Each structure stands twice: as structure tokens, then as C-alpha cells.
Amino acid sequence: MSTKLRKKQAVASSEKQMMKGSKMLIEALKQEEVEVLFGYPGGAILPTFDEIHQDGIRHILARHEQGAVHAAEGYARVSKKPGVVVVTSGPGATNVITGIADAMMDSLPLVVFSGQVATSVIGTDAFQESDVMGLTMPITKHNYQVRDVNELPRIIKEAFHIATTGRPGPVLIDLPKDVSIETGLFDYNQEVNLPGYHPTIMPNKLQIRKLVEAVSSAKKPIILAGAGVLHAGASEQLLEYAEQQQIPIASTLLGLGAFPGDHELFLGMAGMHGTYPANMAIYESDLLISIGSRFDDRVTGNLEKFAPNAKIAHIDIDPAEIGKNVETQIPIVADAMEALKELINQNGVKGQNSLWNEELKHLKQEYPLWYKEDPEVIKPQQLIERIYEKTNGEAIVTTDVGQHQMWTAQFFKFKKPNRFVTSGGLGTMGFGFPAAIGAQLAEPKTPVIAFMGDAGFQMTLQELSLVQEMKLPIKLVIVNNSSLGMVRQWQQLFFEERYSNSLVPVQPDFVKLAEAYDIKGFRVDHVAHLDGAIEEMLAHDGPALIDFRVADKENVYPMVAPGKGLHEMIGVKPE
Amino acid sequence: MKRIITATVNNSSGVLNRVTGMLARRNYNIESITVGHTENPAISRMTFVVVVDNQRSIEQVIKQLNKQIDVLKVSDITDESIMSRELVLIKVFSCPQQRAEIAAVINPFRATIIDVGKESVTVQVTGDQQKVEALIDLLHPYGIKELARTGITAVKRGHKVTNAEERVVLIN
Numbered sequence: 001m002s003t004k005l006r007k008k009q010a011v012a013s014s015e016k017q018m019m020k021g022s023k024m025l026i027e028a029l030k031q032e033e034v035e036v037l038f039g040y041p042g043g044a045i046l047p048t049f050d051e052i053h054q055d056g057i058r059h060i061l062a063r064h065e066q067g068a069v070h071a072a073e074g075y076a077r078v079s080k081k082p083g084v085v086v087v088t089s090g091p092g093a094t095n096v097i098t099g100i101a102d103a104m105m106d107s108l109p110l111v112v113f114s115g116q117v118a119t120s121v122i123g124t125d126a127f128q129e130s131d132v133m134g135l136t137m138p139i140t141k142h143n144y145q146v147r148d149v150n151e152l153p154r155i156i157k158e159a160f161h162i163a164t165t166g167r168p169g170p171v172l173i174d175l176p177k178d179v180s181i182e183t184g185l186f187d188y189n190q191e192v193n194l195p196g197y198h199p200t201i202m203p204n205k206l207q208i209r210k211l212v213e214a215v216s217s218a219k220k221p222i223i224l225a226g227a228g229v230l231h232a233g234a235s236e237q238l239l240e241y242a243e244q245q246q247i248p249i250a251s252t253l254l255g256l257g258a259f260p261g262d263h264e265l266f267l268g269m270a271g272m273h274g275t276y277p278a279n280m281a282i283y284e285s286d287l288l289i290s291i292g293s294r295f296d297d298r299v300t301g302n303l304e305k306f307a308p309n310a311k312i313a314h315i316d317i318d319p320a321e322i323g324k325n326v327e328t329q330i331p332i333v334a335d336a337m338e339a340l341k342e343l344i345n346q347n348g349v350k351g352q353n354s355l356w357n358e359e360l361k362h363l364k365q366e367y368p369l370w371y372k373e374d375p376e377v378i379k380p381q382q383l384i385e386r387i388y389e390k391t392n393g394e395a396i397v398t399t400d401v402g403q404h405q406m407w408t409a410q411f412f413k414f415k416k417p418n419r420f421v422t423s424g425g426l427g428t429m430g431f432g433f434p435a436a437i438g439a440q441l442a443e444p445k446t447p448v449i450a451f452m453g454d455a456g457f458q459m460t461l462q463e464l465s466l467v468q469e470m471k472l473p474i475k476l477v478i479v480n481n482s483s484l485g486m487v488r489q490w491q492q493l494f495f496e497e498r499y500s501n502s503l504v505p506v507q508p509d510f511v512k513l514a515e516a517y518d519i520k521g522f523r524v525d526h527v528a529h530l531d532g533a534i535e536e537m538l539a540h541d542g543p544a545l546i547d548f549r550v551a552d553k554e555n556v557y558p559m560v561a562p563g564k565g566l567h568e569m570i571g572v573k574p575e
Numbered sequence: 576m577k578r579i580i581t582a583t584v585n586n587s588s589g590v591l592n593r594v595t596g597m598l599a600r601r602n603y604n605i606e607s608i609t610v611g612h613t614e615n616p617a618i619s620r621m622t623f624v625v626v627v628d629n630q631r632s633i634e635q636v637i638k639q640l641n642k643q644i645d646v647l648k649v650s651d652i653t654d655e656s657i658m659s660r661e662l663v664l665i666k667v668f669s670c671p672q673q674r675a676e677i678a679a680v681i682n683p684f685r686a687t688i689i690d691v692g693k694e695s696v697t698v699q700v701t702g703d704q705q706k707v708e709a710l711i712d713l714l715h716p717y718g719i720k721e722l723a724r725t726g727i728t729a730v731k732r733g734h735k736v737t738n739a740e741e742r743v744v745l746i747n
Contacts, residue, residue: 137593138600142644145589162644196585196647320638323631 010405016187017506021149022047025113026055028156031188034084036060036075036441040067042088043128045115045327047180049086057461060441060470063462065092067434069099070460074438077421078396080233082109083162083438089115090128093174095137098428100139101139103170105425106254107231109163111156112136119147132174133472141169146176149184161192166199168231169320181240184512194485196250199317203334203342210552211313211330212348213288218287218311220356224270224299227254228292228316228336228422234418235259235338238291245350246357248360250278252293254424261393261413266468267360268369271299273406273561275366279566281360282307289313292336295325296425305565315339369410370574371554378527379481380404380550386476387449390534394449396439398422400432400456406556408451431475437463440472447475447538454507464517467543476519476545478510481552489555494562514545525549577606578625578633578653579729585645586612586619593643594621601634603627607661607726616645622728629675652731659729663699664689668718677717684710695720703727 025048028038038060039050052059062068065087072083083103087096095161103110117126136143142162144155159171188195215221226550235258242249242265249259250270259266268275270282282288288310293299295314300306303325313330314322322331332339371381384407387395393413395454398421399405405422414420421439423431436450457478458552467474488502488556520540524533524547537544557571584590591610598605606624612648613620627633633651640649662702669677677696686700700710711722 005640133589134592136587137596194644197644272734318642320642327631 010415018183019186021152021181021321022051024152026051032160037084037086038072039086040065040068042092044089044177046116046566059243063465065095067460067463069096070431070434072110073439074104074421074435075442076108077518078418079442082111082397085112087114088129089117093132094130100170102423102426102428103509104139107168107548109168111159111163114174115174116174117140119176129358140172145174146179148177149182152187153186158500170303200333201335202340203332203339207330207332208342212346214287214311215245216349218351219286219353221287221351222281222285223247223249223256224290224293225249225258226252226293229258230417234337234340237337241340241344252299257414257420260415263276269409273556276558276569276572277360277363283567285310287311291315294321301566302563343428350410357483367572377551378530381407381411383548384408386534388412395449398436398439398450400452401427401429402453403483404453404479405450434460434463436474440474449475451477454478455484468517473542478547480547510547520544523547577615578651580623580625580651582621582640582649583647584619590645595640602655606690609652609728622627624727656727656732659703659727661707661727662701662721662725665714665722666695668720669696
């Protein structure tokens, strides 16, 4: 049944009817055109799961609530629709905390329903009670506890509105068991009325004009593109504007894919493990235009040395991000799409930056990303680069957190938006694998590759069961260096090689593990077999897990050491 | 520097927690906070005295407050023409012989004695922070047994008065 038809039927059958709270929840989800839920049942949420069973709405049973919430994040990132999570009270809710915090940091729209003990026993330390409101208040865009079943439709409608508009983010609805059993009036046709919530979408014309003038007189302009461009769906506009004005572009980690990675104006990722040209361009620029990025410390390095000669223009839908970390001369509160459209329309006089662009082109040729190949050992960068080449960069890629994440950001040149799913702000190990499940559900026909470290994979590997159950054709790439690579790298560089708890001598046999779940698994440990293995993996019609044994002491370079400025990179060239 | 911020908020459960929790986790130092509902029982008004290092910090405080869904309007009224008041209860050690003296001390402040005990009197004073601080200083030598302050609450004046002449016109 098409979603539209479903929605129509839902409307027809549900207009101002009396029904139970749990049924209201399902009806509301249909009105919001939710196609899939991620969750895990338990005592306090049983009435809702009973309704899920009766209705037949699609629910993905993760094997741990953390898996459910990360899958919902992956789904949200790729589909641009809100990820919906349903879990029980107490431990069910606390297990999704990490994912909610992750979604908050990376502005992903989630609507999380947590069961709660009955209102009559809230506050008595009842079985499986926890103060979910208090726990999630700092890590949600907003949260609700439903105290009256008649308020449930309004609350759900508001929750979806808040999660998906303005700067997206997670919204939690705490649903006491008695409220989900009670009967009330379901009316979903009310208008959302939130007097305290009016995101600014359209840019201020005066500020736009100021930016147009600044661009016209700039000699060294640069755009820093962040995830806000992706959330606004403004990739085309970004490309058009950059080409119109001939402004070079650097990207944040989460902004990768917002601008074609193989474009001549693209300098690569900026920040701690960004490219030398991108970081030097920011450092030397006289006009830095940030679009939908929040000047995270991993992007800016030492703030005192950040873009010292640049006039800063900052386009962001969240006014609180403007001026938070970096003093801004041209603040533009707006949706990235609307701001870019306005800038394109203005068609201002181009800046005097042809020399600058030439310099940067030269810098790009002079300082490419590098690694040294080995005749025997697979280099992790090489692994990622070869997969990039063999997929023509068309796959959806998820990563976990650490070295392999940075190498993926460096060597996988994303050409299209919403193809890169990674945990940026919170840096959540255990994210990559379940996020790949959500990504595959969002786009069943697109190949999905999850790059994971051997350590991060073990944090949420229980979801192999879900892959087995659903036969999702995800390709699980373990970039196995038998260590917590990024921790080890920092210990090598900043703790005099005292490898405290970062070398992992004992691992499961990942191939046997895959086989235990009826998933094709194999191991590759020699560079001679690398290409063949990648081809075999990609050709396999179904899930596959490949244990790629890579060089174990490889470091991510180039690098801005903590406390240093972007221009003080180490490892910019092979030694 | 100290800034006086007012916020109108939805009078819903947990809203005080939202606001103070946000200020605490973003590392802002609140000196005082007063809350009460307004002429509209669905809306509460909060008055904060926030201590910040610079103008940029106070801008952040305001933006972060505005970001809360339950916060309807935020104003920094420090530099406006405002009336700010605080109510303070001061229990002062006092033998019966000193009562008259204390009454004389507090009189110019339009403070009142609201309770008398064997060894103490309790003074109630209302006023802006300077006035209140001045009275507390004067009462210190007698020995302050207990002190309770409400924190500042404030509203803007009904008319914007720019100079004395306009004021005369207004009064006439």
C-alpha cells in the first residue's frame, strides 16, 4: 500500500475518534507517514507493542536498545525523515541515552517514545522506573511526559514538528503505562501552536547584502560547509553559488557530501585530520563563510589562532551557534538553502581571488593526502581508497569512530549528499554498524558499506542477529589493527608510547562470528588479495563481513595536535 | 559583570529545571533567580541575575534561553529604565534595649520590624540591591542571626523617560 493511501485511510478512520493511548500513538505515526519503527519491548511499553502487533506497522527489533537508536539515526541521516524509536521504561530508556545524545550533537531528527511506569507510582522508585525526563532534558531538543491521554495527539504532533524543523534534533515522549491504556479523544487535525518556537528560515536581506559586498572585495575567500547544508538539502545551491563566485570550499566531517568531493574547488575536510590545503586556506583566508557548521573545536583547532585575518560570515539556522565559538562579523540566521538561493540571486561581483584559487590549486597538487604502501601488509588507507574506487564512490558509507573514520573521511570522496553516516559531535564508538542497518532500510537498493574498527564493532555486534534475520546486504568492513587505534596514536604522540589499555591482544574469530549468524565471512591479511577480496565482497548478494587485517601501527596524518592552530599541522608529507 | 535577564515561559512542569539545568551545564553563573506566574496563569516570569565576563557571554545566555521551546521571550533589561526590587528578611540579635535603636536605623530605609523575640528582631526590607546591601551593612554590627533574600525581580517602567523636562510633562 502506498504511504499516501495509508495516510488517507488513517485520516478517514481516525478523525476525532475515541481510542486508547497506544492506538493513538500508532494512528499518529501513520499520519506522520512513518514507515518503520526501531525498538525493543518491555513492561511499561507493552500496550504500545500490542498495538504494533495488531496494526502491522513495521517494527525492527534490535537486539539492544542502543542498536535501535543508532539504526534510527542512520535511517534519519540517509532518508532525511525522522527516525522513530520505541523502548520501555528504566533500562530501555537509559540504553538509548547515548544515541539521543549523539543525535543531539549531530542534529538528527528522532522521535523517541519511552514507556514509563504508571502515573500513580511515578516518583516511588517503582520497578523499572527512571527519571527519563531529567535524564534526557539536556540531550534532547525537547521532551514531554504525557500526563493526560487527551494531550497525546497534540504532543506527538508537536514532537514531529520540533524534531524535523529548524535545526533538527531528537525529541523524547515519556509515556506512562496507564496513559497508554486509557481512552481519550484522538484529534490529529489541530494546528501546531508553539509560541516559543519559530525557527528563522529566511535570511536578513541587509546581512546578505553585506556578505555579497564582502565577497566582492575579498581576495582570499573560502566557504566552510557543514551538515546544515545537507539538512537543508542545499547541495545543488552550494555548488551553484561556489561556481558562480568561484569560491573554494572546505568541509567539516559531517558536511562531507554536501559538495562534490572530486570538484576542482573542493579542498577537502578541514580540522584536526583535515587536508593541509583546506586548513591553510582557512588560516590564510580574508573572508570565511561558514554555512551550516558550528565551529566545533575539532574543526577550528586553537581558537586564538583560527583564521586570524578573516572576516567571519556565519550562516546558521540556529542563532545560538553564531558567535558561540568564533566572533562573527556577518551573522545570517537562516536555512542554508534560502540563504544560498538569495546569494545566488544577488549575483554579486566576483572577488579578486583568481590568484588565491591558483595558489590553492597548487597547494592541492603539492600536498595530497598520503600513505606509504607496503608489499605485504594492507594499509588501512589503501583499503578504504580501493573500496572507494571499486564502488565509484556511489555507496552509502557508515563509519564507527576513530582512525578508520578519519581515513574514510579523507580517502572516500563523497560526491553526493546523504551518503556518509558518521558520529561526529559525540564520537560514539559502536555507532557505525547499527547505523548501517538504518541506512540500508532507508535505501534498500543502494549498497551500504560499514567501516568499523575491531574495537568499535565489538560494542554493538549483537545486531548481527538483525542482519541475519533481515538478510540485509550490508558489507561489514572491519579495519582490524588489533588496537584502539586512535587512542594508541595519541598515546604514541602525547604519552611517550605508554599504550595503556589500547592494544587488544585477544579478539574473537570474526569469520566464525559471522558464520554463527549465517553471514558470509572471510579474512584478508595480504595486500595481494586485497582487490580480489573487495570485488568478492561487493559481488556477494547478501550480507558479508570481512576481517581486513591492516598495518597495526599506522597513524592518521596530517594532524593538528591539540592546542595548536590549523596552520601548525604535522605529517603533511611523507617523511 | 552582572546582567538582569527576564524571561516569560510556559507555566508547565519542569520548565524551571530546563532553564536552570541549561544555565548550569553551559557554565553560566546565576546569582539569583525568581519565578512566579504572571497575569496569565499559563505563563510564568523568571528574573535572573547572571554574572558573565563579557557581552558575548550574555548574548549566548539569551540565545540559549530562547532556544528552549518553553521559553517565550527573553530580555536583557539591565540597561533599560527598570524598577528592580528584592525582599530581604534579616533576623538581628537585639536585646530589648536595642530595639528602639534598630527601629531608628531601619526607618530611613522604609524597612519594618515584623517579628520580635527575646533576643532578636526580624526586619523586612524591600528595595533595589544597593538599598538592601546598605541596610544589611548597617545591621551587621548588631550581629545577623539569619538572612533570607528573595533575589531580584524587575519590570520595565511604563514610559520611557529620557529627561527631566519630559518627566514634568508626563506628571502634569
